[in-house]
Amino acid sequence: MRHDPLRAAEHEFLRLELDTDDLLRELAPFTDARPDTLLELRELLLSGSLARQVRDSVWRTVIESARVREEWMVAAIGLAMPALRACAARMCVGLDARAAEDVQEEMLAGFIAAVHEVDTSWCRLPWVLRCRASRWGLRARKEALAVPTAVAEPLANGPVPTGNPDLVLEDAVRQGVISKADADLIGRTRLDRVPLTDVARERGTAYWQLAKRRSRAERRLTDAVRSGLVTARLSALSAA
Template identity: 35%
Template sequence: MVRRTPAAAPAVPRPGERLFTDIDYRFRLLGQGPCPLSVDGRRLGQGLPRRAIALPELSAILMHPSCGYPARDAVWRLLVQRARTGDPAWRAGAVGVALPGLRFKAYLLAKLFTGDVQAAIVEHFLRALGTVDLARPGVVGNLLSAAFSKARAELRGLEPASSGAPNHAAGSVLPPAPFGHPDLVLTRAVDAGVISVQEAELIGATYLEEVGLTAYAERTGQPRWNLYKRRTAAVARLTAAIESGELSDLYADVITEATATVVLDTPTARKRP
């Protein structure tokens, strides 16, 4: 007689776990039909295709390593301006274009908290659309960093008292950003224990999102020199892991190039005690 193993009960989705899936689905719909939500590449310039670009295609273009920071800033200034008109379609469109970055930020938050990280990061991203300074470079980086900081503070306040160890609840891992996006390397590095969640956020913000180390220090309330030392050590471990093949990926050279070629902020002289 063959003893059958009872089928496991289906996992109960966590609150808001499908939010990004729903956003992505609706975002794709915005780019379809005879009049898709789009921007004019001719007016934006910066090497973008000289035609109407539907927002889903625009998101893919902005994620490609060949897309420079001036193009990203030009696009994001336009998206923020249109979102500030209050048009629901453009607010939804801005969230959709930023979805790969939002996924990564939510992934980091899910390593630390058990709350509804997707809802928290989206809510604070929408708020940041109304307050971000468009005169500063790195518009999308500033948006994502502001949303991350605010969501982290909110989730920390809702988290029950614990031992202080990071939480990684079952089912909290988010679908990865599209293959080839540099944030995937940071995600794998966190999973492999090469760098911490905080170090991944620091590297992602100051290298990939073009947020200056001074601005990051002011935003997080941490000493700039300490951040500089932490980032230098984390980048060294990350580079060694990539070179050893520990984080093997066809696009790992994107991170290597970013951390090797971006000009570091000149460290301030260390004060003697």
């Protein structure tokens, strides 16, 4: 894989230096372990030495922090990385490098969405987050196996006979389905094959935010193409 989104996420996780005092207070009544780093905390959470209720309590604190601070979202992803890696290994079997990258990016976007939306009163929070990431990754896998190009190929299922992806993006902007910035993001990362991490760096935007934004825009675009609202033909005629 020319670009590994999960590896990039792990790299950012290992660079974090966050105040974990709140997490240590959650752990104090239940273990003598005092992890000094987030990596040590991850190892403790995976060790099997903590009761599920304790792990859930730690994850509630992590989720609440991740909803308001970018650094803690990176921490949440890193703490879940072993599970995400295991899911990705299964999801990417038989896919080419580009499709595998898309699956990983969708898994991350699904995980981020779950962090923002999950009911923290639920039990087995890490499992809930992993399941959401897995579902989004599975959807990306199915799309990759069904269609080779994320933007152009949905047109094969719609009413457009000439699926020029650039014109599709133009018409989506014209119809108000996606913004011009979203069209540029999709065009650069899907058609020009610029890694999402590179675009995020150029824009000074967090990778995770950009991945989530692109995923939402692509879902709107796909729905609009399949419904016939967006076509390449309209843009071509308008430009004539």
